[in-house]
Amino acid sequence: MKRGKEDNRGFSLIELVIVMVIMAILVGIAGVYIFPYIRKSKEARDVQKMSAYCTDAMNAYISSAEKLDEKKIYTITVTKGSPKWRVDAKDDSGTEVEILKNEFVGFNQLDTYAPEFESKEGQKINKITIQCKNGTPSAKLTVEGPEDASIFTIEAK
Numbered sequence: 001m002k003r004g005k006e007d008n009r010g011f012s013l014i015e016l017v018i019v020m021v022i023m024a025i026l027v028g029i030a031g032v033y034i035f036p037y038i039r040k041s042k043e044a045r046d047v048q049k050m051s052a053y054c055t056d057a058m059n060a061y062i063s064s065a066e067k068l069d070e071k072k073i074y075t076i077t078v079t080k081g082s083p084k085w086r087v088d089a090k091d092d093s094g095t096e097v098e099i100l101k102n103e104f105v106g107f108n109q110l111d112t113y114a115p116e117f118e119s120k121e122g123q124k125i126n127k128i129t130i131q132c133k134n135g136t137p138s139a140k141l142t143v144e145g146p147e148d149a150s151i152f153t154i155e156a157k
Helices: 013-063 098-108
Strands: 074-079 086-091 127-133 138-144 154-156
Touching: 013 074, 013 098, 013 127, 013 138, 013 154, 074 098, 086 098
Parallel strands: none
Antiparallel strands: 074 086, 074 127, 127 138, 138 154
């Protein structure tokens, strides 16, 4: 019996492997350029959350300003804990300021819901400090934990 040439249609295994290798190379090259943008996007979302906390502090300070001494500087500290974060508010003499703390927590429930940061640097945050001053009301937010904490520093005026 003589076998004739069959009319095979489709790709051989070697052709499929070659196509997959080419695709893997293209994805690898694209990934080198795309991953930094993904990282920056996550950091930008974390900075946006920090900005919201700074705004919350300003709003808390302004809404309780009539009950606060305008000559003092007030500090709101949010410290990472398990399972929730601890919120404290003190004036520059170290006295607890419960009204400011309650106003701040009223805006964001940080004492109940821990912030979920997306970036690797954001996940290293273990302390958020917000200083509020009178005159022209202003707030400055700083963090502790990340290697480059300056990307999360926010000032609101």
